[in-house]
Amino acid sequence: MTRRTLLLGQSLEFTRNPMAARAEGAPPEDAARHLSHAGVLIEDGLIGAFGEAATLAARYPEAPIIDYGAGLILPGFVDAHVHYAQTGIIASWGKRLIDWLNDYTFPEERRFADPAYAITLAGRYLDLVLANGTTTVASYGTVHAESVTALFQAALARGMAVVAGKTCMDRNAPDWLTDTPQSAYDDSARLIRRWHGQNRATYAVTPRFAPTSSPEQLEVMGALWAENPGTLMQTHLSEQVEEIAWVKDLYPKARDYLDVYETYGLTGPGAVFGHAIHLTDREIAHLSDSGSSVVHCPTSNAFIGSGLFQAARLAKAGITMGLATDTGGGSSFSMLRTMAAAYDISQLAGTPLHPAELLWLATAGAAESLQMQDQVGTLAPGSAADIIVLDLNSTPAIAQRAQRAGDIWGALFPTMMMGDDRALRSVWVSGAERQRQPDSRPAAAGFIAR
Known part of the structure; x- marks a missing residue:
């Protein structure tokens, strides 16, 4: 009936x-x-x-x-880039990106080796965002496969659509929080078989970012993504100037930051890049031509001093964009608060966003960035x-x-x-x-x- x-x-x-x-x-x-x-x-x-x-x-x-x-x-709001495992460290004081990772993120993510802790935090996170009107999220897990299972299970219990993936990193992180190219591939492949397409679960291949993945790991991540059509790929791009310089040192043959991902088959439809603040003209052209998406994380960009996202410049290039809280570098679970921050940053960038654009970014735009435009972010x-x-x-x-x-x-x-x-x-x-x-x-x- x-x-x-x-x-x-x-x-x-x-x-x-x-x-x-x-x-x-x-x-x-x-x-x-x-x-x-x-x-x-x-x-x-x-x-x-x-x-x-x-x-x-x-x-x-x-x-x-x-x-x-x-x-x-x-x-319902669509939050296109979060780290649910950072729920407990949101609003931690006074760090730039690399210090944030070393002093706050990595010690907290270590706790997700305990499946019971992961289950508790996954439920807490989803309840917090639901109270703020967010009904779909795209989240990074931790290096532990159990962290992804916990989030998908919590989403299933609430009927929510969730994109998630095991964070993969095999260098420039503590030994107790790294994997290997092979274990990253194997763990991710098992999670794809178990969860992708089940109920409202979508898997995203998830190298944290170029500095914490060796060329060998990025190569297997690109292969895994190519082997599993319909999955997404999420990572970080050009968040802070120090990070960009670090990538240049680690990948001296790359033309720019995005070229690292290009080299290993990690751009194209379904590739979702968080931040994307300090982009070259070449990077913007390739994002547009390849059909890759970017996600604006304004509260995070302000909170850890990353820079001013150039929304108008990227829109002119035809790049698909979404909006995100970036919990916990972002300082709020609320997409309303995130829209306010996006407006503030657009004012500082000289191109204030209209309320229609803010609402689009938080709903249909974010859904499109995750290739979910026919499923969420719309009343169609x-x-x-x-x-x-x-x-x-x-x-x-x-x-x-x-x-x-x-x-x-x-x-x-x-x-x-x-x-x-x-x-x-x-x-x-x-x-x-x-x-x-x-x-x-x-x-x-x-x-x-x-």
Whole structure:
């Protein structure tokens, strides 16, 4: 028997990529459509229909209705680059990248040799992000295969779509946290056989970054990825200037940082590069030509002093981009907070992002960067019923600003800039409500364009 629920409220849908629209000279907001009285039909865990509320209510009279009034119904946020194993060290003080790894990350990741610890942290992490409206994540594990199994199991229990992979590194890390080219290949291959494509699990081949992988390990990672179509490949690229100089010393024959990955078959559709701040023209051209994706991690870039991501420059080159918290170098589990940081960085870079572009990066753009655009980050029929409902008046400070808005973007932007988990009225995953604000009311007051 088909199970249906009809959600009513405001909504937004993208007709195209607003960042591409801007790059072509069109207003970003023209790439989206605001529905002031929208309906989203949940049907057996998927989006069954999306459109005008009255039309869907008439078409499905038997479906129970949840009316969110002025609540803004959106696809769940997609966080395209995280390290769930760094949950416990988030907001640790005062380090640059290499010191962060040596002083905080590596000692914490050592603890994931204990499967019980990995299980505890995996569940804690996913519950924290769900409370903030994130319904899909792409995470690095640790060098321990058990860390990946723990995350996939925790995601399965919550019905979530998760991309994950065992972090591979065979040098420039403590002996107790390294593998070998062969063990990295074997462990990753076993995890692919066990998890990839099971329920909502996607495997990503995961060399941490060029400095911690030997040429031999990158070569087997490239071979493994080529042997397993449909998997992704995630790593780091050009995060800090010291890192780039280090890569140059380790790979003196490479034309640039990206060329290291190119050499070993680690670019192309399904390759997802975190950070990508300090790129050469050649690297940008190859990212675009190869169909590789990049992920903007603004809170992390600011917190550990990495630099200013050039979103407009990459959009003009046609590169697919997503947004990410980069837990725990990133300083928040919230994609709202991450959108605020992305706006701040874009201002410093001289090309402020429009609210439509911020929302795209956190939903459809991030999904596209993970090659999941038909599954998540959208309310299109047939996609997963991963849905959030935002209260655009969640605090007095936000409400007094939003109520002056002249359009939906003016109403949404204060929540992007000042919102937190209180703005999440409801979070749905695979058609089941997983989070709800205790004081949620079906007909909250707020901006609705007429």
